[in-house]
Amino acid sequence: MSFTKTTAGKTIDIVKNLPRITLANLRPNPGAKKDEKHRGRGMHGGNKSGRGHKGERQRGNRPRLGFEGGQTPFYLIIPKYGYNANHRCNSVCVFYSSSRRPQYPPLSLRRLQYLIDLGRVDPMQPIDLTQLVNCRGVAIQPMKRDYGIQLIDEGADIFSAKVNLEVQVASEKAIAAVERNGGVITTSYYDPRSLQILIKPVPFLMSGEPIPKRLLPGEDLLPYYTDASNRGYLADPDKVQAARLGLAKKYGYTIPDITTDTFFEMLVQRKDPRQIFFGLSPGWVVNMADKKILKPTDDKVLQYYGNIKSL
Amino acid sequence: MAASWLSRRTVLSFGVNKLNSFLPAVVQQIAHYNPRPLCLNIKSPYIPCKESEKTPEWQKTEKYERRLFGRYGGASGVDPARLWPSHARLEELAAEEREWHPPMEVMLENIAAREREKEQRRMEREKIIAANMAKMPKMIADWKKQKREAKQKQREEKIKRDKLLAEARERFGYALDPRSAKFKEMVAEIEKEEKKKRKLLKRRKREEEQGTAAAESSQ
Numbered sequence: 001m002s003f004t005k006t007t008a009g010k011t012i013d014i015v016k017n018l019p020r021i022t023l024a025n026l027r028p029n030p031g032a033k034k035d036e037k038h039r040g041r042g043m044h045g046g047n048k049s050g051r052g053h054k055g056e057r058q059r060g061n062r063p064r065l066g067f068e069g070g071q072t073p074f075y076l077i078i079p080k081y082g083y084n085a086n087h088r089c090n091s092v093c094v095f096y097s098s099s100r101r102p103q104y105p106p107l108s109l110r111r112l113q114y115l116i117d118l119g120r121v122d123p124m125q126p127i128d129l130t131q132l133v134n135c136r137g138v139a140i141q142p143m144k145r146d147y148g149i150q151l152i153d154e155g156a157d158i159f160s161a162k163v164n165l166e167v168q169v170a171s172e173k174a175i176a177a178v179e180r181n182g183g184v185i186t187t188s189y190y191d192p193r194s195l196q197i198l199i200k201p202v203p204f205l206m207s208g209e210p211i212p213k214r215l216l217p218g219e220d221l222l223p224y225y226t227d228a229s230n231r232g233y234l235a236d237p238d239k240v241q242a243a244r245l246g247l248a249k250k251y252g253y254t255i256p257d258i259t260t261d262t263f264f265e266m267l268v269q270r271k272d273p274r275q276i277f278f279g280l281s282p283g284w285v286v287n288m289a290d291k292k293i294l295k296p297t298d299d300k301v302l303q304y305y306g307n308i309k310s311l
Numbered sequence: 312m313a314a315s316w317l318s319r320r321t322v323l324s325f326g327v328n329k330l331n332s333f334l335p336a337v338v339q340q341i342a343h344y345n346p347r348p349l350c351l352n353i354k355s356p357y358i359p360c361k362e363s364e365k366t367p368e369w370q371k372t373e374k375y376e377r378r379l380f381g382r383y384g385g386a387s388g389v390d391p392a393r394l395w396p397s398h399a400r401l402e403e404l405a406a407e408e409r410e411w412h413p414p415m416e417v418m419l420e421n422i423a424a425r426e427r428e429k430e431q432r433r434m435e436r437e438k439i440i441a442a443n444m445a446k447m448p449k450m451i452a453d454w455k456k457q458k459r460e461a462k463q464k465q466r467e468e469k470i471k472r473d474k475l476l477a478e479a480r481e482r483f484g485y486a487l488d489p490r491s492a493k494f495k496e497m498v499a500e501i502e503k504e505e506k507k508k509r510k511l512l513k514r515r516k517r518e519e520e521q522g523t524a525a526a527e528s529s530q
Contacts, residue, residue, distance in 0.1 A: 118342075119339060119340045119341045119342045120342050122341045123339075124341075134344065135342070135344070202346075202347075202349070205381065206349070206378070206381045206382055207377060207378055207381050208376075208377035208378055208379070208380040208381025208382075208394055209377055209381075209394075210394060210395055215412055216412065216414075216415055216418070218418075219418050219421060219422055222415070222418050222419065222422060223422060226419070234415070283395070285380075285391070285394050285395075287380070287381065287384050288349055288351070288381070288384075289351050289353060289381075289382060289383050289384030289385075289386070290384035290385055292384070294391050294394070296395050298395070300398055300401055301395050301396075301401065304396075304401050304404065304405060
């Protein structure tokens with residue numbers, strides 16, 4: 001149907017008069033479809049059907065991928081290097097042969113910008129691990145030694161959102177990228193139980209337990225979280241301010257003055273070191289059925305759970 | 312899957328995405344997710360009978376009570392005061408915390424102490440190294456001197472040996488082996504002669520000195 005006689009009439013006239021296109025009128029270009037090779041399935045099992053001659057190959061009993069006939073295989077003989085270097089063996093038994101090292105799945109600034117652009121996470125509220133898990137922006141497994149998320153600087157050039165961000169580890173460039181846009185970033189520690197509660201609050205609240213107080217980081221991680229250059233939540237606020245200025249000088253941008261911002265109160269909102277959720281103090285019981293919060297009044301209980309001054 | 316999260320009220324707003332380009336840049340649409348329905352089952356709750364023997368033990372525990380309260384609220388019949396740990400349990404928890412979770416000041420103190428110790432060990436090692444490095448020029452000079460002297464001694468010995476060999480050669484007329492008895496005898500003879508010469512020299516010197524001393528004293 002492709003010949004064109006443009007002398008007398010137009011192609012479109014011809015096409016208009018042609019019958020309707022149906023499957024019966026269509027055919028692929030010669031050479032476009034090649035016949036599939038059929039493996040033999042005949043009366044006596046066909047010929048070898050591309051399986052080779054006898055042995056494991058034909059009988060479908062080849063060993064696993066990577067096996068080298070008993071020689072220690074390549075994937076075991078080469079030592080781990082770099083990122084996975086000091087992680088010990090991954091085995092099925094969790095408690096005494098796998099690495100106890102805290103792991104922090106990465107969250108890139110590019111991903112964060114993507115989530116904000118799509119409206120999955122709200123930059124007008126403090127962005128917490130709970131918010132990120134709610135919008136399924138990160139996948140975190142506390143039972144697999146994940147202690148939170150780390151902010152990495154992929155996408156630092158395109159990041160342009162003003163957020164109040166709370167992560168567990170942050171690289172220097174990522175901190176700079178967030179602060180350059182007038183945002184606030186904090187690194188804070190959640191022990192595994194608190195982390196599980198943080199990422200899945202509803203199953204915890206259904207259990208009727210009072211909200212526990214967040215534990216302080218151990219001696220290994222305490223220096224990280226008391227350091228102002230990491231924006232640790234236990235660091236001195238004045239030093240944090242000085243660090244902000246220092247970082248701005250280093251990367252060559254001016255910090256916008258957030259005190260004049262309309263969202264200043266939201267940006268300055270920070271959790272108490274013992275608090276897991278914004279607006280909820282440890283010791284309170286949140287009931288989903290009655291939609292009520294129960295607060296203890298007994299002195300000893302209050303003393304144990306502490307009282308957070310802002311609430 | 313994503314579509315099921317989005318609540319119906321925002322499907323409309325997302326459906327009207329074309330208008331986004333006309334909206335001012337400040338307005339941002341935020342997704343409001345439909346939370347997963349909580350199957351609390353309040354209408355027909357199962358609240359086990361505490362007194363009956365038929366109820367399994369685990370349904371009479373405090374933990375189960377809290378779960379009941381968490382699920383059914385006031386309708387579970389659980390006294391809210393039982394949700395928090397009892398005084399005894401609080402004591403236990405407090406003791407555990409005191410033992411395993413020291414306060415921040417203590418932890419900082421420990422860290423500082425460890426750092427100080429590390430620093431101190433490093434300083435001591437550095438001091439030892441510095442002291443030894445200060446001794447180095449002298450040690451190098453000493454060693455060089457020692458080597459030079461050894462070499463010189465070696466050279467002198469060689470010369471002496473060659474001289475003796477030449478002497479032996481002269482005396483006996485053929486190249487004599489230094490280890491043989493004749494050679495050794497010859498060496499001994501030469502030694503004796505040398506000794507005598509030295510003694511004579513000494514005596515003469517002493518006589519001269521005595522003579523000059525007498526001359527001076529007589530004058």
